[in-house]
Amino acid sequence: MSLDKETVAKIAHLARIHVPQQDLEPLAGELSKILDWVEQLNRVDTEGVAPMTSVVAMPARWRADAVTDGGYPDDVLANAPEAEHGFYTVPKVME
Amino acid sequence: MSGLSALTLAEARDGLKTGDFTSVELTQAHLKAVEAARPLNAYSCETPEKALEMAAESDTRIAAGKAGAMEGLPVAIKDLFCTQGVLSTAGSHILDGFRPHYESTVTRNLWDAGAVMLGKANMDEFAMGSSNMTSHYGAVENPWKRKDDRKAKLVPGGSSGGSATAVAARAALAATGTDTGGSIRQPASFTGIVGMKPTYGRCSRWGIIAFASSLDQAGPMTRSVRDAAIMLGAMAGFDPRDSTSVDAPVPDYEAVIGGSVKGLKVGIPKEYRMEGAPPEIDALWQQGADWLRDAGAEIVEVSLPHTEHALAVYYIVAPAEASSNLARYDGVRYGLRIPGSSLQEMYENTRAAGFGQEVKRRVLIGTYVLSAGYYDAYYLKAQKVRSRIAGDFRDAWDKVDVLLAPTAPNAAFGQGEKMDDPIAMYLNDVFTVPASLAGLPAISVPAGLSAEGLPLGLQVIGRPFDEETVLRAAHVLEGAAGFDAMPDFIAGG
Numbered sequence: 001m002s003l004d005k006e007t008v009a010k011i012a013h014l015a016r017i018h019v020p021q022q023d024l025e026p027l028a029g030e031l032s033k034i035l036d037w038v039e040q041l042n043r044v045d046t047e048g049v050a051p052m053t054s055v056v057a058m059p060a061r062w063r064a065d066a067v068t069d070g071g072y073p074d075d076v077l078a079n080a081p082e083a084e085h086g087f088y089t090v091p092k093v094m095e
Numbered sequence: 096m097s098g099l100s101a102l103t104l105a106e107a108r109d110g111l112k113t114g115d116f117t118s119v120e121l122t123q124a125h126l127k128a129v130e131a132a133r134p135l136n137a138y139s140c141e142t143p144e145k146a147l148e149m150a151a152e153s154d155t156r157i158a159a160g161k162a163g164a165m166e167g168l169p170v171a172i173k174d175l176f177c178t179q180g181v182l183s184t185a186g187s188h189i190l191d192g193f194r195p196h197y198e199s200t201v202t203r204n205l206w207d208a209g210a211v212m213l214g215k216a217n218m219d220e221f222a223m224g225s226s227n228m229t230s231h232y233g234a235v236e237n238p239w240k241r242k243d244d245r246k247a248k249l250v251p252g253g254s255s256g257g258s259a260t261a262v263a264a265r266a267a268l269a270a271t272g273t274d275t276g277g278s279i280r281q282p283a284s285f286t287g288i289v290g291m292k293p294t295y296g297r298c299s300r301w302g303i304i305a306f307a308s309s310l311d312q313a314g315p316m317t318r319s320v321r322d323a324a325i326m327l328g329a330m331a332g333f334d335p336r337d338s339t340s341v342d343a344p345v346p347d348y349e350a351v352i353g354g355s356v357k358g359l360k361v362g363i364p365k366e367y368r369m370e371g372a373p374p375e376i377d378a379l380w381q382q383g384a385d386w387l388r389d390a391g392a393e394i395v396e397v398s399l400p401h402t403e404h405a406l407a408v409y410y411i412v413a414p415a416e417a418s419s420n421l422a423r424y425d426g427v428r429y430g431l432r433i434p435g436s437s438l439q440e441m442y443e444n445t446r447a448a449g450f451g452q453e454v455k456r457r458v459l460i461g462t463y464v465l466s467a468g469y470y471d472a473y474y475l476k477a478q479k480v481r482s483r484i485a486g487d488f489r490d491a492w493d494k495v496d497v498l499l500a501p502t503a504p505n506a507a508f509g510q511g512e513k514m515d516d517p518i519a520m521y522l523n524d525v526f527t528v529p530a531s532l533a534g535l536p537a538i539s540v541p542a543g544l545s546a547e548g549l550p551l552g553l554q555v556i557g558r559p560f561d562e563e564t565v566l567r568a569a570h571v572l573e574g575a576a577g578f579d580a581m582p583d584f585i586a587g588g
Binding site (some may be wrong): 053 | 153154192193194195210294295296310311335336339341342377401404407410411422425426427428429430431432433434435436437438439440441442443444446447455456458459460462463466473475476477478479480481482483485517532533534559
């Protein structure tokens with residue numbers, strides 16, 4: 001599976017990582033090499049095999065649907081690059 | 096006092112108990128060693144004041160007869176663990192200045208057991224790497240040197256390379272590591288120490304900065320198998336805050352140390368004999384089997400037919416999970432923010448500047464294999480092959496109690512090698528990844544030296560939640576190997 005520049009630009013956008021124009025081509029080469037390598041999995045017969053969804057065989061635990069944590073907005077905001085009036089702040093998203 | 100940093104964890108514990116020295120003395124000796132070890136770059140953040148404060152509290156508890164299992168013992172903490180009020184960066188620029196307001200469960204358990212924190216150990220960025228070359232805080236240097244090339248700087252392996260180097264260089268009695276595809280075992284092998292990844296679910300993942308959630312597992316890195324047993328006991332335990340934490344009692348792991356392997360069935364997975372593998376790796380593996388046979392174990396050849404595909408599965412599953420986990424680094428809630436003219440641009444600028452090359456590569460691969468139209472072909476297929484790999488191990492447990500294998504296909508390599516070929520770097524984990532995919536407990540024990548004079552480890556893999564048998568077999572191997580070679584660089588006196 002070979003990726004082209006356009007596909008890499010699209011993935012980079014989905015991943016919200018800015019990739020400069022001149023880096024798209026080399027990156028396409030690197031990623032294609034990795035994808036070519038993982039293509040080997042198509043040789044494995046997985047007919048009727050269920051995908052692994054749980055590493056350790058155990059049922060999911062139940063718990064009460066109750067609030068057990070919270071109430072310390074200052075702690076939550078303490079590491080924010082920008083915060084105001086108890087909120088995270090971001091660049092304007094609406095005119 | 097000199098010589099204190101050369102003790103094992105068990106010796107230091109016993110010395111504290113009998114009053115031969117205090118935790119403050121032990122900690123001071125280690126802080127000196129941490130300073131002396133600075134050229135290796137093993138620590139990304141030192142916490143000497145905190146260490147001395149914790150040591151003084153330990154001395155009070157020891158005097159009051161209230162010592163915990165790790166009381167007064169100074170350790171290093173991999174920088175993937177969130178530690179309250181102490182810089183926690185995962186080796187990434189994007190977590191610049193991040194000081195969590197909470198403590199990870201594993202470190203909380205260690206502090207509750209009385210352990211003393213020396214600082215945070217350097218690591219590959221977001222635990223992605225096998226060389227410790229990808230940290231924002233610079234490469235870590237292995238304290239070992241090739242015997243006929245003392246100049247070349249070698250890697251300590253990764254991603255827990257700072258932890259491994261600190262322990263090997265005697266700049267910590269022990270350290271925490273985390274293992275996603277081999278990140279505890281491979282650096283342990285490269286630095287001549289013991290590293291154990293317990294069963295998935297044994298140690299809580301809460302407060303550990305997530306890389307690949309279905310694989311990540313914390314474990315001890317120590318200078319002896321007994322020390323690994325002591326430290327694992329203190330780290331492990333049920334935690335309701337981690338939905339995959341297993342609600343099962345933690346056995347007394349140290350109690351199995353010294354047990355016999357008479358009658359134990361040890362499997363040799365034939366698919367681990369790789370074409371082109373260095374003969375010295377094969378020879379050491381054979382030697383390991385002979386040691387266990389001489390101790391009374393029965394050696395049985397077994398087959399794990401899907402082994403050759405484990406790495407490819409790993410390099411779909413781990414990046415896929417990483418791309419989801421690392422979505423949280425958006426310049427809003429913590430760490431780095433690079434401004435942009437819109438919210439979108441701020442995200443893209445922040446993540447472009449904050450992530451290193453390998454992290455970006457994996458996030459992009461992960462995004463691609465999860466994207467519409469490709470999910471079934473890559474991710475779903477990989478999870479099906481993963482079921483096959485786990486099934487191979489289940490079949491093996493019908494015939495044997497543990498498996499014996501090399502830890503890594505080579506000894507430590509030079510800084511800068513394998514950097515331009517991601518797949519060559521990924522191959523370092525060829526022997527460790529299968530057990531990770533199946534969630535099994537596995538340990539690396541230093542077993543011999545390569546022709547270049549570098550340490551090589553052997554790996555014991557066990558049934559789920561049977562860390563006890565793994566430790567028992569590992570201790571017998573350790574005794575037979577009698578590994579007593581020392582690295583070039585020793586920080587402590």
